[in-house]
Amino acid sequence: MQLDTLIFGQGAAQQHLLSTDLRQQVLVLHQHDAARLSKLPAALQAHLLTAAARVTLVPNKLTASLASVQQAQPQVQVLAQSWPEQVSNIRLQLDAVLQSAYQTQNLVGSLPGRVQPDSFLVVTAHYDHLGMLGKHTYFPGANDNASGTAMLLELAAHYARPENRPAYSVIFIAFGAEEAGLVGSQYFVEHPLVPLDRIRFLLNLDLLGTGEEGATVVNGRVYEQQYQLLNTLNTAGHYLPALAARGRAANSDHYFFSEKGVPAFFLYTRGGPTAYHDVHDQAAPLPLTGFIGAFSLLCDFLNLLGANSQ
Structure with a gap:
């Protein structure tokens, strides 16, 4: 009908x-x-x-x-x-089971601060995606969000080197169940492992596999001073073609932290392949055009916020 x-x-x-x-x-x-x-x-x-x-x-x-x-x-x-122009009958067979008590995990690692270990910078990314639809349809989730998880691991490896030991403590969190409604990050905010008021800044990394057109910063219009710092660093380093600021948005794992007063950005790259929440979000087509630039920009930003080893 x-x-x-x-x-x-x-x-x-x-x-x-x-x-x-x-x-x-x-x-x-x-x-x-x-x-x-x-x-x-x-x-x-x-x-x-x-x-x-x-x-x-x-x-x-x-x-x-x-x-x-x-x-x-x-x-x-x-x-x-x-869809055919004329359809008289439709037959559907759906097998759908709600996993109401499914248990997932947040993965947390930390690097103690050399100067102020009770002050924290936090880097987050969600490692989950959509999984399977039926027995034959697989959603790889290369851009969303293997790319952000890879960036988190790169930053963790960088600051774990002795010569890069941070002045503030840096916490790295890989959240589960983001796609089911920011479940992992909401749980962490409700059961924090560190006092939320001791988090100086949080960077959430999601959709970092492109970058031909630069990147967008959610909450850039909220934390204008920090956004201007980020933009100045990007211009000086020629890291990404351009940055664009957005306001508040409940679209990734930064959200519940922001709602509790934790200053936070959600950074995602723009341009290139547009596959999103579909079977085409695969690793091979991702150009990673802005990945190295974004890494350098994030390091500069974190260093100025308190991760500087000097």
């Missing part, structure tokens, strides 16, 4: 839909209409959920995600260009 878009503006169309039994119907709608469903009256939204399933036609690419709750109604995405 193709969704009649008149329901978004006509009461008669809404009443007609409410009188239609949807229990044996598969509701088909376009992505831009799916985004408008939340604006419908609550009774109509509830009625749409009685449909046997929902198929959303998306225009460009399929994007997978995880959730901590399971929908009562099966919902799938199909590329619009793959």
